[in-house]
Each structure stands twice: as structure tokens, then as C-alpha cells.
Amino acid sequence: MAVFTRQPRTTDDAAETAPDTPEPPAPSGRLARWRAERPTAARVLRHTATTLAAALVLCALLLPNTVHTVTPGKFFRIPVEAIIGAAVLLALPRRPRLVAAVAGGLSLAALTVLNLLDMGFYEYLGRGFNLVLDWGLLDDAQAYMEDAMGGAGATALAIGAVVLAVLLFAVTTLATVRLSNVLARHRAVAVRSTLAAAVAWTLASTLGLQVGTLPLATDHASVLVEVQARRVQTTLRDEAAFEREARTDVFGGTPGEQLVPDLRGKDVLFAFIESYGRSAIEDPLIAPGVRRTLDSGTDSLAKAGFASKSGWLTSATYGGSSWLGHSTFLSGLWIDSQQRYRTVTSGDHLTLTKAFQKTGDWQTLGVMPGVRKGWPEAKFYGLDNVYDAFELGYKGPKFSWSTMPDQYTLEAFQRLEHGRERDKPLMAEIILTSSHQPWSPLPKMVDWEDLGDGSLFGPIQRAGTDPTEVIADSTRSKEEYGKSVQYSVSSLTQWLERYGTKDTVLVFLGDHQPIARVSGHRASRDVPVSIVAKDPEVLDRIAGWGWTDGLRPAPDAPVWRMSDFRDRFLTAYGSTPSRKTG
Incomplete structure (x- = not known):
């Protein structure tokens, strides 16, 4: 009776009889291949983009609305709006979080545009921009620039301003979306960091800690939004009150022969x-x-x-x-x-x-x-x-x-x-x-x-x-x-x-x-006034x-x-x- 013994399988045998194992797919697309080929550079790029996004959001939250108050110290403070925004994003599921991030980015961009308009109006007119009344003055500004710079220069400046505004809205929105995704991916760390920031803000506010002469804890953006809202409210109320005032005139009923007889x-x-x-x-x-x-x-x-x-x-x-x-x-x-x-x-x-x-x-x-x-x-x-x-x-x-x-x-x-x-x-x-x-x-x-x-x-x-x-x-x-x-x-x-x-x-x-x-x-x-005769x-x-x-x-x-x-x-x-x- 023949005796059969089990022989060990060779490597080649195993290769022939083992089931097919799918290999990981090769990265598709140039960007994906670049990331796979240069992981260190890709990681540095991701961190840089996140840092820039955070810096942009913080700058938008802390930007003053007058030129002469733009100082480095203004941007080294803790904005409470950033803490509240992070907490809201962390509490929301994916789709609502994305909507909130987009809305937040658009709102920050709009606030930045209003702050820049305020800067220009304070610099030239000594007052802030009025959302209700002042859009028509932008035409006058364009005409003034044409007189000062020529038609081509003024047109280029206007186009540049529009392009920058569009880019500002796009980039700020992308920044808030990116930050919301980072918070979601690193939820545990983000929660601890947000709580720590909230504690730091509360302590700084309570103790009156300052950066130079400025409070470390700030609600700057909220105050500016309130200022804009108050301007609109005051304007709407003023219209009716002034209309009544203009109808009353101390000399309105004076006959012509009794005016300036001397x-x-x-x-x-x-x-x-x-x-x-x-x-x-x-x-x-x-x-x-x-x-x-x-x-x-x-x-x-x-x-x-x-x-x-x-x-x-x-x-x-x-x-x-x-x-x-x-x-x-x-x-x-x-x-x-x-x-x-x-x-x-x-x-x-x-x-x-x-x-x-x-x-x-x-x-x-x-x-x-x-x-x-x-x-x-x-x-x-x-x-x-x-x-x-x-x-x-x-x-x-x-x-x-x-x-x-x-x-x-x-x-x-x-x-x-x-x-x-x-x-x-x-x-x-x-x-x-x-x-x-x-x-x-x-x-x-x-x-x-x-x-x-x-x-x-x-x-x-x-x-x-x-x-x-x-x-x-x-x-x-x-x-x-x-x-x-x-x-x-x-x-x-x-x-x-x-x-x-x-x-x-x-x-x-x-x-x-x-x-x-x-x-x-x-x-x-x-202003001086003189009478000569x-x-x-x-x-x-x-x-x-x-x-x-x-x-x-x-x-x-x-x-x-x-x-x-x-x-x-x-x-x-x-x-x-x-x-x-x-």
C-alpha cells in the first residue's frame, strides 16, 4: 500500500493556488498622486492652509472700521465670536454644519466690506457708511477718482475693487468651511480647545487683562454689527421725525415785504x-x-x-x-x-x-x-x-x-x-x-x-x-x-x-x-464765516x-x-x- 506524505508547499505553489488579493488602487488625479508621492509637503500645505484660514477669520473678526485704529495689537486678542462659532459648528451634524459655515463665511465677508467702507467714509466724510443712504455716494466717489486719476485709472480701480470684494467673499467662505471640517475631524481636541478658549476669554474679561491698552477679551465684531444695525434703525426713525420738523418754519409765513427790509x-x-x-x-x-x-x-x-x-x-x-x-x-x-x-x-x-x-x-x-x-x-x-x-x-x-x-x-x-x-x-x-x-x-x-x-x-x-x-x-x-x-x-x-x-x-x-x-x-x-460790506x-x-x-x-x-x-x-x-x- 502506497503511503503518501504531505509535502510542504513551495512559494510558487502558494502563488499559483492562493486566491487573488486586490492591490490598493493607485492615486487618481494629479493632486492625489502628488500627495501620495510627497506626503510631507502635502501635510505642510494642509497645515498652512488651515493656519491661513484661521488667520483670515480672526482678522475679519478683529478688523477695526477706521484707518487710524488699525494697529498690530488689534489682532492679538480673543474674539468671543470665534469661540461661539466653533461651539455651534461642533454641535451640528454634517449638512447643517456646512450650511452654518457657509453662512458664517458670507457674514464675515459682508462685515469686512462694511468695515472697509466705514474706513473710507470716516477718512473722507468723518462718519461711517450708512447702509440705507450711502450707496449712491459710491457713484460720486467714482466720479471723483475719474477727475483725480483719469477715466482709465478710475475704471481699473473700480474693477479691482469689485474683483477683490468677490474674492473676499469666496476666500472667507472657503476658510470657514475648511475650519469647520478640521473641527469635525479632530472633534475631541477641538472640544477641549474651545472650552479652554472660553475659560481664557472669561478670565481675561473678568480680570480686565489687556494687550497694550486694548482688552484681551473682545466682542469687537458683535459691537460693529450692532453699530450698523443702530445706524439703520436711527435712519428709519429720523426720516419721519425730520419730515415733521421741516414742515415747521419760523419765517415760512412771513410776507415778502417783511423779509430782509434792511x-x-x-x-x-x-x-x-x-x-x-x-x-x-x-x-x-x-x-x-x-x-x-x-x-x-x-x-x-x-x-x-x-x-x-x-x-x-x-x-x-x-x-x-x-x-x-x-x-x-x-x-x-x-x-x-x-x-x-x-x-x-x-x-x-x-x-x-x-x-x-x-x-x-x-x-x-x-x-x-x-x-x-x-x-x-x-x-x-x-x-x-x-x-x-x-x-x-x-x-x-x-x-x-x-x-x-x-x-x-x-x-x-x-x-x-x-x-x-x-x-x-x-x-x-x-x-x-x-x-x-x-x-x-x-x-x-x-x-x-x-x-x-x-x-x-x-x-x-x-x-x-x-x-x-x-x-x-x-x-x-x-x-x-x-x-x-x-x-x-x-x-x-x-x-x-x-x-x-x-x-x-x-x-x-x-x-x-x-x-x-x-x-x-x-x-x-x-468753518470760518465772514460778512464784508x-x-x-x-x-x-x-x-x-x-x-x-x-x-x-x-x-x-x-x-x-x-x-x-x-x-x-x-x-x-x-x-x-x-x-x-x-
Whole structure:
């Protein structure tokens, strides 16, 4: 009987008879293959992306809304919103967590955009961005950049801003989604870390721990959201309240014959000098040249028989939106928003200029070189005729935003209206624009006889400074701003000395302070105001105001709200109050 013994299987036998074992699939796709081939580099990249995502979220939570408060210490604090956000994401299942992460990213991006808009508005207008009212001002900003940088540069800047905004929303959303996934993958560590952060925030808040002068524990983002919400709420409430206020007018029912009787027969001119603020007279870098110009103007006018008195008015606007200052001064209402402006100009509230029209004894007109489109507000202001940028006969170059030099504007006013034979005296509102930012390039005074159609300003404009260089330099902005105010004041005082008569009464003032880059972040909103006349009785009527003699108001001269001027002026010159309601 044959005996069979079991022989050990060879390796080859095992290979032949063993069942097929599937090999792990090869990585598909370039990125997957790269990760498999370079695991260390892939790990470093993942950690870097996560770190950058966390940094972006923290920066969005801690970003201030004003330029001058952006300091390194602002970003080394513990935001409570990050702790709450992490806790919420950890508590949610996968799909709700993804939705919450996307919503959080979009919200952070929106808050960042609002903070950046706040920065721009605080820098240029001295106030934050209003979600309800201020979208239309972005068009004005675009027009301003076109004047300062040219059409191509402004368009490129606008496109760049839109692209950056889109990227911000995309990248911030991707960052929050990535962080939510990291929290889910490392849940145990994430829970412990979130609890530790919550304890650290509570202790820091309780003990008042600080990073420099800033609290270590912060709810900065929540406060900014509350600020934006409060602005919207205040705006909506203010609209109805102001509408009621605008319907009540102390002089609204006064008959024409009882308005400004003490100025009958006078040519009364109200001139606004763009951005002529208190800083022009008091800032150490700006003031010396402006003071010399005001003092020499006072002396020259005195030799021509004119006297003057000056004080201060607090403007309703700052850095821009000049029309708010104009309307506040002329209406006697505090108009510090576009909504208020629309409300008052759509009604029949009595303006200072309309008071002269209502008498029937004056020819009323506006000289508006900055107006380059339809201006229906002329009816509200009571102006019989308006000379805009296209009706003054100017053939020379623009000076950035300013369509023509102030000297030319005043000479055109003289040629078109003031120097003509008339049946009635004039009441004119004149808006001078040469001191409008960016204060580059600037015009220079020329011989009045040589002004012609303004073509002679071509070489002066071409030889001027580059606005893009001035905009970026605070010191140069101050220097050029000071020169622009000197030019505007010189144009006005020389015009008065040259063409003024015994019946000329000039009231001139600034509409607002220059932007914060020039006036400073803690500057007041005060602007100088002066009344100039040959007839001593005109200034005698305001002797009780306490104003300073000359064109330069003393530091301690009275300061009134700009909205107070209308009633004080009407009263001083004999107007009889008669209240109108509704």
C-alpha cells in the first residue's frame, strides 16, 4: 500500500493556488498622486492652509472700521465670536454644519466690506457708511477718482475693487468651511480647545487683562454689527421725525415785504469756499500762509473802503458732501444725511436765498461751476437762473475735480451778471471749487484783464503737481490744501476789491472741513464765516453777534451751528417772524 506524505508547499505553489488579493488602487488625479508621492509637503500645505484660514477669520473678526485704529495689537486678542462659532459648528451634524459655515463665511465677508467702507467714509466724510443712504455716494466717489486719476485709472480701480470684494467673499467662505471640517475631524481636541478658549476669554474679561491698552477679551465684531444695525434703525426713525420738523418754519409765513427790509437795494452775495475749514486757520502746517492771505485781504479791502466781521459755524458735514453744508446754511435745518437733503429739497421750506426771491425786489441766481448735470434743486433754493459748468464760457482745462479756476468763475459772474445794467439788485449764491480735493494741480492768480475764455490756464494746469502723488502723502496734501484756500480767498477778495460797490454785501464761508488726512481725526467741524460790506450800517446790524473784526475769526469768536445762521441773519436785517406749520 502506497503511503503518501504531505509535502510542504513551495512559494510558487502558494502563488499559483492562493486566491487573488486586490492591490490598493493607485492615486487618481494629479493632486492625489502628488500627495501620495510627497506626503510631507502635502501635510505642510494642509497645515498652512488651515493656519491661513484661521488667520483670515480672526482678522475679519478683529478688523477695526477706521484707518487710524488699525494697529498690530488689534489682532492679538480673543474674539468671543470665534469661540461661539466653533461651539455651534461642533454641535451640528454634517449638512447643517456646512450650511452654518457657509453662512458664517458670507457674514464675515459682508462685515469686512462694511468695515472697509466705514474706513473710507470716516477718512473722507468723518462718519461711517450708512447702509440705507450711502450707496449712491459710491457713484460720486467714482466720479471723483475719474477727475483725480483719469477715466482709465478710475475704471481699473473700480474693477479691482469689485474683483477683490468677490474674492473676499469666496476666500472667507472657503476658510470657514475648511475650519469647520478640521473641527469635525479632530472633534475631541477641538472640544477641549474651545472650552479652554472660553475659560481664557472669561478670565481675561473678568480680570480686565489687556494687550497694550486694548482688552484681551473682545466682542469687537458683535459691537460693529450692532453699530450698523443702530445706524439703520436711527435712519428709519429720523426720516419721519425730520419730515415733521421741516414742515415747521419760523419765517415760512412771513410776507415778502417783511423779509430782509434792511438790505433793500443791496447786491447780496453768498459765496461758499470748498473745504475752507477751521484747520486752514489753526493747523500749524497750513495756517501761516492762509492767515497771511486773510490778513492781507482784510487790509486791501479796508483800503478799498470795505469792513468785515468773522465768526465760526459748525458744519453739518465733514470732508465732503458739500451740498449738505449748503442746504444746512441756507435752510436753517440740520441736514447731515442724504435722506434729510431729499426730504427738505422736495418741500417748500424757506431758504435764505428764496427769502430774497420772495420779496420780488431781487434778481436771484446761482453760479455753480461744479454742477454738470440737471439740478432741479434750483427751484427749492429760489434761484431764477443758474449758471452751471457749461454756461460760464470756460474753454480752459479742468483742475482735477474743479471744472474751472475760481478767478475765472468770478470774472464770468462779473461779465454775465454783476457788471450789467439791471432793474433790480442781485442776490447770488456762488460755489467756488478750486479748493476741492485732491488739491492738485492748482491754478494760480493771473492778471484779471488776461482771463479771456480761460485758455491761458492750460500751461498752468500742465505744469501742476500730479494728484496721485499728493493723494498718497498727508504732508503734501496739507501743503497743497493750504495753497488752494489761499488761491480761493485771494480770488474772492481781489474780485470784491476790483468790482465791489457801496451796495455790495458779501457773505462767504466754508462748507466743511477738509478730509481727515488734512484736518486730523479729532478735528472739529467748524468753518470760518465772514460778512464784508462798505456800508457801515450793514455791519452795525450784527454788532451784537460778537464776531471778530476782519476776515480772520479769533479762536474764541462765537461758534454757532450752521443751521442757526438763517434765522439770525433774517432777524438782524429786519425780517418779521411768522410761523408756518404743515
